[in-house]
Every structure is written in C-alpha cells, then in structure tokens.
Amino acid sequence: MRELAGTVLVGESFEPVRGRVVVEDGRIDAVEETDTDSTDLVRPAFVNAHTHRGDSVAKEAAVGLSLGEAVAPPDSLKHRRLAAADRDELVSAMGRTLRFMRRTGTVSTLDFRESGPAGARALREAAAETGVDPFIFGSGDPSVLDVADGYGASGANDDEFAAERAACEDRGRPFAIHAGEPDATDIHPALDYDPDLLVHMVHAEPDHLERVADQSVPIAVCPRANAVLDVGTPPIRELLDHTTVALGTDNAMLNQPSMFREMATAAKRFDVTDREVLRMATAAGAEIADLDCGAIEPGRRAALLVLDGDSDNLSGSEDPVRAVVRRATGLDVERVVG
CATH class of the missing domain: 2.30.40.10 (Urease, subunit C, domain 1)
Known part of the structure; x- marks a missing residue:
C-alpha cells in the first residue's frame, strides 16, 4: 500500500x-x-489520444512542408523515411519518444502505427520497458488485427476500407479514421464507415456535427500539429457540444509529444474551460480506448x-x-x- x-x-x-x-x-x-x-x-x-510514434525517426524533418508533402500516403517524406528506416533504428527511436512521454506524465497513447503487422510488433517491442502502454491502431490489410488493438485508416479519400471495417466489426475491435484535416470532403465518407473514432475534424461543418452526434462518434483533436501543417483550426467548442473530444499530439515528426504543451494551447486559444481541457487530456482518451x-x-x-x-x-x-x-x-x- x-x-x-x-x-x-x-x-x-x-x-x-x-x-x-x-x-x-x-x-x-x-x-x-x-x-x-x-x-x-x-x-x-495523461492519455494521449492520437500519435504516430513511428515518425520519431524523422523529428522536425517536415517543418515547412505542406500536409501532402509531409504525411500523405504513399509518397510523402514521412512514408519515405519510414520505408528507409532500419528496424532497430525505428524501435530505438520510438522507445526514446515513449520514455519522454512517460517522464512527462503519459501512461497510454492511442497510436496509428504504419507498416502493417510488422509495424505494430515494432511498437510493442519499443514500448516494453517504457511504462507507456500503447493502444495500437494498425494499418495494412485486416490481418494486422492479429497483433493490433484496432484499425487506423489514413482517410476516406485515400483508399477503400470496407474490408478493414468489417474485420473490426467481426472481432469487436475499434475502427478509427482521419477526417476533415485538409478539407471537408472526406468527412461524410468517413462517417459512412460508422467509425469508433475520428481524428482531426478541422473542417467540420454543422451537418457533419449532426451526424457525429447522431452516431455518437468521439473525436481526437491535435491543434498544435494542425498549426504546424497550416491546415486550419479545429472547432473544439462546437465539437465538445456534440460529442466526446480528446486531445492528442499527432506526429512525433512535427511536435514533441508534450501533453502539457497541448493542454496549454487548447486552454489559451479555444473557447473551452480548463476542466474541459484536462478531461480531454485524460478521461476522454481513456474512455475512447476503454482504458480503466x-x-x-x-x-x-x-x-x-x-x-x-x-x-x-x-x-x-x-x-x-x-x-x-x-x-x-x-x-x-x-x-x-x-
């Protein structure tokens, strides 16, 4: 005791x-x-509700690039650097980022992990001795669910994810998808998948918010990353008025994964209360991933x-x-x- x-x-x-x-x-x-x-x-x-830990191999490499140049699949800087990374280098870089997260108060992270089953296994290995428990949204074909906790889709305009959504349904695993980051065109298609989590929703409009509320879909927002990539400002007040909203730091390539910095940004730049921000950084992320x-x-x-x-x-x-x-x-x- x-x-x-x-x-x-x-x-x-x-x-x-x-x-x-x-x-x-x-x-x-x-x-x-x-x-x-x-x-x-x-x-x-803290529960960090959206990260890409694999991007630890390319810290600050995308500064000054557009969203497409920085992270869009399959040929962006991010994906080229991930493809070129040695596995030991990748595991080491992710482990160092996770140790930083632990020292600054994060115990779990909802991570979109690229590179299919091998990518999910690499993150598990990296996290083993860090004290941070990753909830892994895997990528690639549905077989990734053999090692991942759920599926994380890049965006509804990038590819078709019906098979992956069906596999999540069959296995009782959550399906998450990026939406509304560069513009609003992928939001309704993303909602058509009946996702368990939407990420970003920078360009959410009233009709999107009505669907979000009707479908009870939680949202992870990442205001610092949105600012770095110059894609706009998430309507956090309106999102909170419609659903559960959690806070994430997004790409290790773009920002250090400091939830303190993310909270201060949200509290000082948006129409939200301090208690709402603290809940976004803790209980909301835990609720999304069913963490106790x-x-x-x-x-x-x-x-x-x-x-x-x-x-x-x-x-x-x-x-x-x-x-x-x-x-x-x-x-x-x-x-x-x-």
Whole structure:
C-alpha cells in the first residue's frame, strides 16, 4: 500500500480535495479528505489520444512542408523515411519518444502505427520497458488485427476500407479514421464507415456535427500539429457540444509529444474551460480506448501524475486546475504512478 498526499483532483470534475489517495495492488483503494502538509498536486496521468510514434525517426524533418508533402500516403517524406528506416533504428527511436512521454506524465497513447503487422510488433517491442502502454491502431490489410488493438485508416479519400471495417466489426475491435484535416470532403465518407473514432475534424461543418452526434462518434483533436501543417483550426467548442473530444499530439515528426504543451494551447486559444481541457487530456482518451484510468476514483487503475506544487513554476498558483492545465510543464513532474 502507498499513499499520495496533497491537493488531489478528484473524479471527472477534478474537484480539488486536500487529502490523500490510497493505492493498493495498482488500483485506487480510497480517496480521503484529511489534513496534510504536502504541497504536491495529484492528478490523473495523461492519455494521449492520437500519435504516430513511428515518425520519431524523422523529428522536425517536415517543418515547412505542406500536409501532402509531409504525411500523405504513399509518397510523402514521412512514408519515405519510414520505408528507409532500419528496424532497430525505428524501435530505438520510438522507445526514446515513449520514455519522454512517460517522464512527462503519459501512461497510454492511442497510436496509428504504419507498416502493417510488422509495424505494430515494432511498437510493442519499443514500448516494453517504457511504462507507456500503447493502444495500437494498425494499418495494412485486416490481418494486422492479429497483433493490433484496432484499425487506423489514413482517410476516406485515400483508399477503400470496407474490408478493414468489417474485420473490426467481426472481432469487436475499434475502427478509427482521419477526417476533415485538409478539407471537408472526406468527412461524410468517413462517417459512412460508422467509425469508433475520428481524428482531426478541422473542417467540420454543422451537418457533419449532426451526424457525429447522431452516431455518437468521439473525436481526437491535435491543434498544435494542425498549426504546424497550416491546415486550419479545429472547432473544439462546437465539437465538445456534440460529442466526446480528446486531445492528442499527432506526429512525433512535427511536435514533441508534450501533453502539457497541448493542454496549454487548447486552454489559451479555444473557447473551452480548463476542466474541459484536462478531461480531454485524460478521461476522454481513456474512455475512447476503454482504458480503466483517466480519473481519480476508488476502483480505478492508479495511473497518477504527481506535480510539485511548490516548484518555482507552480508556487503561488491560486487555482490548481488552472495551474496544471495552463502553467505546468514536465519540469514540475515529481513522479508518474501506474
């Protein structure tokens, strides 16, 4: 048994409670209000809702390129670099990125992994000793579901994915697809697949949002990557008004996978509350992948992030939720649990 004391952000409302979290056998046994001298901030660890960890072999290589030049299949810089990468180099690069993610508070990542079954296996190997559990959306033909947790499609304008969608249905696995990143033309075709997750939705319009709500499709948004690729700004407020929205960092090639940076960007640039942003970075991603984490509640997996509330950066913050969303950085992390 272990105890984590300080200001605890409890439940999916992240209510600040002075007290402690009791952890036993990797699960939250109790959340107790009690006197404590600890200045720590105890909050749920991050679930990064959209990544491409394979792109760790080409960090910053796509700066200044358009979306098509940078990442579009099959001939973009991304795909050329992935094809040229030695497997050991790829595994090492992904592992280093995952270790960075763990040190900065991420315990799980919903990753679109290219290169079929071999790509999924490489990510499993890379993650083995990092403390980050990847939920892998595989690629290629339906056989990738033998090793992946679901299927991740590049986009409805890129190819036909009926067989892959059917295979996910047969196996009870989630089907995810990029949509509305360069423009709106692939959104309705993506929704025709009845996906379990849409990624980006930068160009979502009212009729798309109505379908999203009717079909109860969650969305992962990646505002920093959208800015780097100059594809537009996701309508996060409107998306939140229609469905579950989670936060992701997208390509390691474009941005470091810092959920602190992603939260601060979302909180400061969009019409959202700090609690909404914190939920997007934790409970929402966990809900999408059916992970038993993302909130501090008895019975849940103890996936926790402890911040030094008396750090030079956080000391004097008047609102703990605002502080962890807008101000905290990886330098404030004391430990990651779970």
